[in-house]
Amino acid sequence: MALRVYRIPFSTNVERVALAAGHKGLEIEWIDVDASDRSPVEEVSGQPLVPVLIDGDETVPDSTAIIEHLEHRFPEPPLFPADEARRAEVAVFVEWFNRVWKRPPNQMAAELERPQPDTARVNRLSARMHAALDRFEALLAGRPYLFDEFGVADCIAFPFLKYAVFGLPAGDDELFHRILVEHQPLGGGYPRLKTWAQRVDERPRA
Helix, strand or coil: CCEEEEEECCHHHHHHHHHHHCCCCCEEEEEEECCCHHHHHHHHHHHCCEEEEEECCCECCHHHHHHHHHHHHHCCCCHHHCHHHHHHHHHHHHHHHHHCCCHHHHHHHHHHHHCCCCCCHHHHHHHHHHHHHHHHHHHHCCCCCEEEEHHHHHHHHHHHHHHHHHHCCCCCCCCHHHHHHHCCCCCCCCHHHHHHHHHCCCCCCC
């Protein structure tokens, strides 16, 4: 039975799933949804966010949960380390990225949409985003991917960090994505991060 995933254009979370499925050689039947009318997503999942996976009788929202579902259903090639300790380390990274790293850009987007944004708060959030770049650069010391072999950590982080390296693609005018470009300045530094992004960008996507 075909795997179906609801998506909207330029979604960072959707690209996570595309990278994970591409790594496993899976075919996805993509169902495109207009960002201004998410009723089809709400009808199948009870909430408006993409991606949403339909796998037979199972409906799985949330990109991280979908990747975990695919790993369980299709364990080879793996996205998670076999070693218990390494697997725990990767799980800590994924939780940190989703619960900590993503907060500043999301909070900044909400602030900038206010009639009179708090410039001082925007600057504080921007500084946190910039500081996090050093962590990614350090993780890539002597490694081709964030945890040596390509895996879930790369799928989780790349769709957000790629904007710092490649900028906005044509037709992408999302405020959140502009924030990812403008508040993650790489300049002449971060060579490992740039090389990693180019390496991940060459990988297959479903």
